[in-house]
Amino acid sequence: MSQKSRLDGGLIDRSRPLSFSFDGKNYTGYAGDTLASALLANDVRLMGRSFKYHRPRGVFSAGSEEPNALVELRSSARREPNTRATVAELFDGLEASSQNRFPSLRFDALAFNDAFSSFLSAGFYYKTFMWPAAFWEKLYEPAIRRAAGLGRLYGKEDPDNYDKGFLHCDLLIIGSGPSGLATALTAGRAGAEVILAEEDFIFGGRLLAERNLLSEQDGSEWAATVISELQSLANVRLLSRTTVFGQYDHGIFGAVERVSDHLPEPISHKPRQVLWRIYAKRALLTAGATERPIAFENNDRPGIMLAGAMRAYANRWAATASQDIAIFTNNDDGHRTARDLSAQGVNIVALVDCRIDAPPSTEFEVLSGAQVVNSRGRLGLKSIQVQLRDGSMKELACGALGLAGGWNPNVHLTCHKRGRPIWNDKISAFVPATDTDPLLRAAGAAAGILSTHGALLSGAGKAIEALKELDISARTPILPKAEDAPVNIAPFWYVKGGKGRAWLDLQNDVTVKDIKLAHQEGFKSVEHVKRYTTLGMATDQGKTANIGALAVLAEMEGKTIPDVGTTIFRPPYTPVSIGAFAGGSRGKEFRPYRLTPSHKWAEEQGAVFVEAGNWLRAQWFPIEGESHWRQSVDREVIAVRKSVGICDVTTLGKIDVQGADAAEFLNHIYCNGFAKLPVGKTRYGLMLREDGFAMDDGTAARLAEDHFIVTTTTANAVPVFRHMEFCRQCLWPGLDVQLISTTEAWAQFAVAGPNARDLLQKIVDPTHDISNEGFPYMACGEITICGCLRARLFRISFSGELAYEIAVPTRYGDALIRRLMEAGKEFDVVPYGTEALGVLRIEKGHSAGNELNGQSTAAMLGMGRMVSQKKDSIGRVLTGRPHLLREDDYRLVGLKPVNAGDPILSGAHLMNVGEIANAANDQGWVTSAAYSPHIGASIALAFLKKGDQRLGEVIRIVSPIDNLEIEGEVTSPHFIDPEGERLRV
């Protein structure tokens, strides 16, 4: 189909036509087009619907500030809602569809909201939907929800990849317009490490959209020559399609590079987008300025747009919204638009200038002192009503109207650290405060310097200034001659009078009336107005709306605009894909895996694995004929109790503690004593937090006078090491002690069961005596196995059986478990997983994570007496607080069901028989439960008030959340071998 509204010239490649579709209709555009410019060229003006009233809307801008032309780009799982047509780079086969309309863009049923608009004023929600009470939930709210939102997500996993990266530079330059290029040239030639980031797909910024020459060159040509020089410099990094979206502390900036969004889909292995964290010693904001409209009645029709955008479409994209255009301006820049358009052969119906002293023109009619007061055309502008200087009315037919209300510097990034912009009367706009963060300066239009000449100069100047602080000397390059027009502007925000609605925030449908109503209802602070009317909260964050609203508010308050103040600009500058922030950390790669030394072997055995922090541990090892996990776990447990089993316990934290004062150090961090622990012995240790609650438990083995190996639970390995370093460096820096983690360096296996020693004897080198006498319970030592391989042996037991833990350098872990399984055949050795480990320790009454959950004291755990009063250990003093010593505190007990068949659920609460189950009567809770093949029933550990004094008592175990209640008997937590004889055989 022909491109009816395509003009001559422009920066598009007519040799590369691209076909695309909008709402199922096919069109053609050219390489270099955006979706918006291509649609305009194809004479499409209607591109979207507004959020609240579903008013027909056309493209309003030519950049990322676009409030109206939002589309769903691409299809199925790659569908991208709310994509601005103005920045969507055209590619062959691009699919786009309009959104927030039903059934079609031309006829939208919800447009009936528009008819009722007089009842849907600002804040109407809060006053209504309350009668009758029940209707809110059942009727009103669901209805509001259905109407909510703009575009649709597809609802399936995003198929594209994202990545992250880190960049470092002396000078980050944000925006590549005249000031940005001058900055880059200055800094680049000075040899500084420079990054030039540009959100557009071509460098040059506003230079690409203007006709005036730089010296004898077109602006775009000059930009191209500068860029090619910069490309030749090794110290300059050019990033196009890259938005610097936020400024953070200490010169860190967030940026997103759209690597593949201009392609139908990413090239294989390449990400869709990359999130860059940029560390900049200095930064320059050269992000230009955004034009603002003038509000009047029905100023939202398709075809009404920013004048500067019209100019950009005509000059850069050779496209126009209409052949007959009017301009409404309060400053000279509107005239430039009119000149450029007529130079492109567009008919300027009239230039309406609210200023009485508007400059005349020979090319087109200038109506000075006049105002556009209304417009007509349901799905697209047909005509405007103009009130002439003498008050008479005139109707002008036109297909498009350009609004030129002046330009707002893009100060946003200078405010991300809560810097506030200041008002500049010369250009009637906010500019960056000069005293804000020295790390980030502004130049060019972003600093309120709106002429090309000024922009070039300030860019170079600021670059020199910034580099000077880094002791890099730079010189101003020879810059081209450029226009230096003064800014002649008469502040004019909206047309007074008129009964209808004059839009300020086009996307959220916030009108002048809404601001006035909010003010009338007492919402006078700018933050209140924003929140009450939703002004500036749409996807464009009010880039074209806020200033107009401030002006209205200022008028109501009888204040100046700066006195009314602004809302705070926060990151991101423009919306950023959530996927980019996540990068590669998603799915299975959300966090790294930690694999045990026996992982490969366990996989071969068909083990079922479970996440334990980042570790993957074998949960159980099913064998043929086992259909339910309980069968496997029971078998593993029984095997350990009857013969011998092997479990990979490498995941437990191991910390090497050495130094002349190592023992004294341990005395401080454990509540029980370690000074007198003999070499060659291991001792259980309980670590308290300073507040007296248990932090972690484990063992410490003394390999030498000045050498211990401390073990921690798997979950607490990292925090415990951190805590020990705190004690070492901050609390007792005088102690001669050194710490290092060896968790990963050693593969460690528990060998447990009556036959454990017999099995080990088969691999331990005969030079080492591991008999009960030679290597008694709690012994430890460095040995060799399998012919002189260094190993460590600890006679400790978590299962309550005769047990050892044997450690070898990690690389031998796989071979060792294979060897142990081989050697253990004669004892029917079994590997056991974390489930069996859990059952065994519950049977033995050992505490684990569920008991050591940070809410338990030593006393609760039945270890109150372990807290030595003879020494100063972490947590001892505050253990003495009354509430921690209270009589009726919880104590760890065991539970058995009265009827052996009943299951006990971990997390159930305990109630006295005959009392109603409620919080007031709560006696405690079940911490861990399991089926014990040894007992032949479900057993549990629990915290029970005064539990230690209630052994034998029958208690109710209630779990209302499962509608379950059973009776249980309170027992000792030690279900097997309470005297610990099995440990010592």
Added chain:
Amino acid sequence: MIINHPLLGPRDAQEFVYLGDASLIDRPDASGETALDDFHDYLYLRDNPAGSHKELWFHEQGDRSWLVVTRDTRTHEITHVELAFEYAKRRGRDK
């Protein structure tokens, strides 16, 4: 944020773990008459100024040193960084 490590130079604060008020170094005398009150104040009544704050950061993903960082809690500006064990020694912790 960037913490200027006294030995390693500028490092991203992401590599550190925050603990809080540097007064946690001044652990009271556990044998003192008023030990219970002293420890209560030590542990629970930390300094929380809107302004300059001496605080403890652990370089967990770096060299495992504890640092005492002086940072303005209103602007996040960091004015001083030193190794905690040196600070602690100055406070007489090694006696």
Added chain:
Amino acid sequence: MSDQILTPLAALGDHSPRIEKIGSLTIEENPDLAITSIAVRHRRDKDLQTFLMPALGGELPSPGRSVFTSDVSTIWTGVGQWFLIASYAAHPDFAREIKSLIKDTASVTEQTDGWVVFDIIGNNLIPLMERLCNLNGKAMMAGDTTRCLIEHLGCLIICRESFRKFTILGPRSSAASLYHSLVKVAHNVA
């Protein structure tokens, strides 16, 4: 009793180290490093240096630095703490050797199997480094060494030759995840 000898696995779970070539870039697992940590005891700094001098032929490196030699290499890993590195084949029980050499001037801890070691070689590794970690690769000279995060993993990153060769020590239990990230990013920037 040679039948008794246990056969080791490389960190990625194979009997031989993994090598991957992507474009001009090579990622190579290096299992032949014996790594021992030494942490100087209080007020023994001078003694330690004296004991080590013959083995190192020089001082221990300063913070953020490492010295790689064909014999014993050294890496600064923390205040008063270094890694000594030698060939595993030549020094299977390196820690014990060091201990006997430096006596009680420092705490000695075997670290050999705490780590997986990757050598990355290419014409220009900067694009790769930019995606991996927050170090300024361009500014790194041979011997510059920093521990930082790669894909949530604390790794030691050692510049062996500016732009062209880096050695990465990562936590051994996460060798597979780290390797996967390295390869993925390499493809991504290739």
Added chain:
Amino acid sequence: MRYSALRILLEGIRGHTGWKPVWRDPAPQPDYDYIIVGGGGHGLATAHYLAKIYKKARIAVLEKGWIGGGNVGRNTTIIRSNYLLDGNEPLYEFALKLWEGLEQDLNYNAMVSQRGILNLCHSDAQRDAFRRRGNAMILNGADAELLDQHQVREMAPFLDFENARFPIKGGLLQRRGGTVRHDAVAWGYARSAYSHGVDIIQNCEVTGFKIEKGLVKGVETSRGYIGAKKVGVAVAGSSSRVMAMAGLHLPIESHVLQAFVSEGLKPLIPGVITFGAGHFYISQSDKGGLVFGGDIDGYNSYAQRGNLPVVEDVLEGGMALMPMIGRARLLRMWGGLMDMSMDGSPFIDKTPIEGLYFNGGWCYGGFKATPASGYAFAHLLATDAPHETATELRLDRFRAGAMIDEKGAGAQPNLH
């Protein structure tokens, strides 16, 4: 003025010329019986209940800026009462009941939307803890359900069940949980308080307390001295700063919590969902934006803004949990100031200074607690006795060792 269907019709027809200010800005009087310092949700709610329920008069709310500008205006709007400990649960459940009647109580629609809150679990230990907590909730009169993986899938089929690093094992569901239009809560309470005669005084910063012989006499403000019989402080986020003016040192640190909202999307997320293997929780607003957050930045801060690492951590969690949101765009991120207490639980208590009362230390619990916090604080101010749902929220609980530590993290504010 009362809001009614008829009123809306009339105003619609006559161009909304009749609407009166929701609250007025009076000049401060020389003295009051009750001064509430802080015009946030809790302060305004306190004034409302003090006037309406406890029939007190001569009440003023002093706000240093504009009302509702603190945490009530910058939170993620979630309401729930899914707490474990008896020191907390009754208060939050009381709050939930008050939320359920709020529209009618205030004649103002704060859009209380009970679409449920689902906490996911990814391990057996987490499930055990959820069962213990769910049971505690039920025993305290709240609602709770334990869901298995299948039931979670039915509720939220878009979660990652196939490729998750930490597979979803189930969840704890509270159907009565949900969201509320946060700003409207401040405005609704302000409107009601004002209609009950409360002076709401904005741009009036308290610069000091007048205390004689351990008795509070009034407050110095940016608009002059104002006398008072009783002064209640509800300035969470700035508690340490304000109470320091009365010479009090609090077991509180100020931290920054970031929150996020996406561009408006057609409805796709049922209620509130929280990830159990990372820091991420999410809901969808009545306007269609995905509202989400995660962990605090972790360092003391009054800057009301955070940094990138936490942003990335939160969104990694989001993508791990629901990979469908990758192509949705993050529209805005902001930071709020948290009163992080030493055990993660709040304070509603007298102070050692007679006539001076304190409400703070809310950590992230503040918004959801607003009605009950206001009610209980009003009760304390009016009767000098703690409300039955707030008996354990004492300022001196650490001295006794009676911590209310839901997470078991100990005296480490940034871990709560």
